[in-house]
Amino acid sequence: MKVIVIGATGTIGAEIVTALAGHEVITVSRSAGEYRADIQDKASLEKLFAAIGEVDAIVSAAGGGAFKPITELSDEDYAFSLGYKLMGQINVIRTGMKYVRPGGSITVTSGTLARVAMPAAAAIGMINAGLEGFVRSAALDLKGKVRLNVVSPPWVAETLSGMGQDPAGGQKAADVAKAYVKVITGTATGQIIDSQTGKAV
Numbered sequence: 001m002k003v004i005v006i007g008a009t010g011t012i013g014a015e016i017v018t019a020l021a022g023h024e025v026i027t028v029s030r031s032a033g034e035y036r037a038d039i040q041d042k043a044s045l046e047k048l049f050a051a052i053g054e055v056d057a058i059v060s061a062a063g064g065g066a067f068k069p070i071t072e073l074s075d076e077d078y079a080f081s082l083g084y085k086l087m088g089q090i091n092v093i094r095t096g097m098k099y100v101r102p103g104g105s106i107t108v109t110s111g112t113l114a115r116v117a118m119p120a121a122a123a124i125g126m127i128n129a130g131l132e133g134f135v136r137s138a139a140l141d142l143k144g145k146v147r148l149n150v151v152s153p154p155w156v157a158e159t160l161s162g163m164g165q166d167p168a169g170g171q172k173a174a175d176v177a178k179a180y181v182k183v184i185t186g187t188a189t190g191q192i193i194d195s196q197t198g199k200a201v
């Protein structure tokens with residue numbers, strides 16, 4: 001399979017690339033990888049997909065949002081969060097879908113904060129849940145011609161370590177990556193896959 005991984009240099013993305021060994025993987029991010037593109041810049045995505053041509057799968061493991069309590073979230077924080085992890089990944093779907101071979105897939109990334117409450121995570125919960133809602137219905141519109149799915153990771157162990165926290169509460173990035181491989185190589189569409197169980201939520 002020919003697979004584009006956006007966010008390929010990240011904690012999760014690098015492990016997705018490793019887990020896809022044996023496939024033709026094209027690595028993308030804003031500052032490294034075989035190609036450069038910014039998910040917040042639709043023109044850069046159009047240029048990326050046109051340059052690469054038809055593929056079997058596109059993965060996005062990029063995006064973020066504002067981690068602040070509601071009492072501190074500004075208009076700019078909301079706009080940033082919506083524009084980055086939510087609309088950025090929807091941009092990947094909207095621009096990438098015409099370059100995916102029939103039955104191929106686009107997989108984007110949310111997170112368990114769509115369903116699990118945590119202080120200072122209101123904006124992140126909003127964009128994760130929004131992305132999941134978008135994919136469930138958009139997948140129906142595409143009728144399986146392009147399969148759309150979301151992988152929902154919990155805190156990643158390496159990320160917790162980087163924040164000086166106990167990694168035991170998180171899932172190793174290499175294990176998170178297995179959920180992407182499962183949806184890319186499977187037949188699922190419109191699913192939100194919990195990377196811890198490997199099952200749809």
Ligand SMILES: NC(=O)c1ccc[n+]([C@@H]2O[C@H](COP(=O)([O-])OP(=O)(O)OC[C@H]3O[C@@H](n4cnc5c(N)ncnc54)[C@H](OP(=O)(O)O)[C@@H]3O)[C@@H](O)[C@H]2O)c1
Pocket residue numbers: 006007008009010011012013028029030031032037038039040061062063064085088109110111112152153154155156157159160
């Ligand atoms: N790590 C966690 O604990 C965790 C938990 C749940 C969900 N997630 C989600 O999983 C995804 C990946 O997280 P991560 O921890 O692996 O992130 P990360 O380590 O910060 O890596 C992000 C990757 O995406 C690229 N990237 C960032 N902004 C981009 C943009 N605008 N356009 C294109 N590429 C961009 C980065 O490279 P450049 O900076 O060079 O572009 C890098 O390759 C995110 O959506 C995150 O919210 C993470």
